[in-house]
Amino acid sequence: MGNRSLPSQGRPANEVLADLAAKRDGDVRWAEGRTFGLVFDGGTDVRAVAEEAASLYFHENALNTQAFPSLGAIQSELCRWTADLLHGGDDTAGFLTSGGSESILCAVEAARERARAERGVTEPELVLATNAHAAFHKAAHLFGLQARVVGVGDDWAADVEAMADMVGPDTALVVASAPPYPQGVVDPVIEIAELAATVGANCHVDACMGGFVLPFAEMEGRSTPAWDFRADGVTSISADLHKLGYAPKGVSVLLHRSRDLRRYQTFEFDGWLGGRYATPNLQGTRSGLPMAAAWAVVQYLGVDGYRRLVRTTLNTADRIREQVRSIDGLRVLGDPVHHLLAIAADPDSDRPIEPFALGEALAARGWHHDRQGPPESLHLTVSAGNAAALDEYLSDLTSAAEESRGGPSGRATNYATLE
Numbered sequence: 193m194g195n196r197s198l199p200s201q202g203r204p205a206n207e208v209l210a211d212l213a214a215k216r217d218g219d220v221r222w223a224e225g226r227t228f229g230l231v232f233d234g235g236t237d238v239r240a241v242a243e244e245a246a247s248l249y250f251h252e253n254a255l256n257t258q259a260f261p262s263l264g265a266i267q268s269e270l271c272r273w274t275a276d277l278l279h280g281g282d283d284t285a286g287f288l289t290s291g292g293s294e295s296i297l298c299a300v301e302a303a304r305e306r307a308r309a310e311r312g313v314t315e316p317e318l319v320l321a322t323n324a325h326a327a328f329h330k331a332a333h334l335f336g337l338q339a340r341v342v343g344v345g346d347d348w349a350a351d352v353e354a355m356a357d358m359v360g361p362d363t364a365l366v367v368a369s370a371p372p373y374p375q376g377v378v379d380p381v382i383e384i385a386e387l388a389a390t391v392g393a394n395c396h397v398d399a400c401m402g403g404f405v406l407p408f409a410e411m412e413g414r415s416t417p418a419w420d421f422r423a424d425g426v427t428s429i430s431a432d433l434h435k436l437g438y439a440p441k442g443v444s445v446l447l448h449r450s451r452d453l454r455r456y457q458t459f460e461f462d463g464w465l466g467g468r469y470a471t472p473n474l475q476g477t478r479s480g481l482p483m484a485a486a487w488a489v490v491q492y493l494g495v496d497g498y499r500r501l502v503r504t505t506l507n508t509a510d511r512i513r514e515q516v517r518s519i520d521g522l523r524v525l526g527d528p529v530h531h532l533l534a535i536a537a538d539p540d541s542d543r544p545i546e547p548f549a550l551g552e553a554l555a556a557r558g559w560h561h562d563r564q565g566p567p568e569s570l571h572l573t574v575s576a577g578n579a580a581a582l583d584e585y586l587s588d589l590t591s592a593a594e595e596s597r598g599g600p601s602g603r604a605t606n607y608a609t610l611e
């Protein structure tokens with residue numbers, strides 16, 4: 193039941209909080225590991241550390257790090273640790289943002305500013321594949337860049353040859369994803385970054401998903417061809433602490449290969465009656481809570497903690513992929529080897545299964561997946577919190593597949609919603 197008007201008199205706190213708790217009844221039950229995305233659960237201990245750190249920084253404001261030097265230190269330490277993981281040099285530097293989208297917006301804006309300042313580009317272009325996150329299109333829309341879009345290859349990774357045809361003197365930025373959200377197959381970053389360098393453009397690697405997975409996967413013996421600052425020509429990388437970094441929502445890292453490149457990200461204005469104003473990202477007033485919680489989670493987990501969570505995550509994702517491939521009528525799109533996968537109908541089967549009908553059958557069993565397309569598919573971001581429910585999921589997947597075989601298609605795709 194909704195409260196349609198603001199109460200004219202305040203209500204008792206216990207009533208208000210009880211109402212709020214009741215509002216959550218219809219929400220997905222992420223804490224039981226039944227949600228493949230949206231919430232990434234490192235376990236009750238990780239959550240407890242994050243919550244205690246959050247309570248210390250509930251009210252602090254990172255808008256002014258002179259007033260809150262601790263938040264300045266938290267930001268630079270998180271950036272330094274991430275730069276080390278991603279093989280940046282001594283000069284690699286970054287800022288924290290509120291999330292993946294803001295990191296991407298800032299990276300696009302910095303690329304535009306650099307192209308204008310260093311190459312006189314007045315009609316900047318952004319070259320990207322259809323697997324790159326929609327936030328790049330939001331950035332092009334907001335910041336006045338023309339998006340030049342290419343397709344993906346049969347492997348679902350960005351088509352570099354098609355990108356080469358799009359890159360030219362007006363290119364401000366070329367995008368690679370490690371891995372891209374939809375099918376999870378890492379783009380050929382080395383080739384894409386080389387391509388960007390041929391015209392002096394930036395190359396941003398969107399590792400919002402992979403930034404806190406791929407480095408630890410490599411330590412666990414699952415390496416990927418160079419996709420971080422080891423690839424020449426990569427100028428910036430985004431990595432979301434609030435996804436597989438297991439920090440609560442509201443924090444991502446955006447790194448630039450050098451301080452000179454980072455300069456283009458900062459906005460400064462000195463003609464305001466309020467005085468000189470400078471911000472590193474899109475926010476003004478900026479909560480210290482997610483920054484401090486992320487700092488605590490990263491310190492609490494350390495390299496060995498992340499390796500453990502990544503091991504669990506990748507084993508869980510492998511088992512799910514194996515099961516999907518064993519069910520007649522379904523396939524995994526491409527050959528993703530990390531924590532993402534998309535389940536689609538197998539066109540080679542006599543008895544293909546509609547993925548959205550499968551999604552309905554799984555939803556009826558209490559599992560939440562995002563739907564996407566084209567092609568129509570169920571999307572899974574696997575994280576450590578899903579491991580405890582794995583056996584139940586695998587058996588529900590089999591029974592839901594049988595039930596939905598030949599059934600009608602479910603509702604439309606919905607990665608994000610307006611209300």
Ligand SMILES: *Cc1c(COP(=O)(O)O)cnc(C)c1O
Pocket residue numbers: 291292293294296325327369371372373398399400401432
């Ligand atoms: C989640 C995601 C983003 C956007 O991040 P938000 O935190 O949702 O704003 C960008 N790129 C990739 C690959 C992502 O998975």
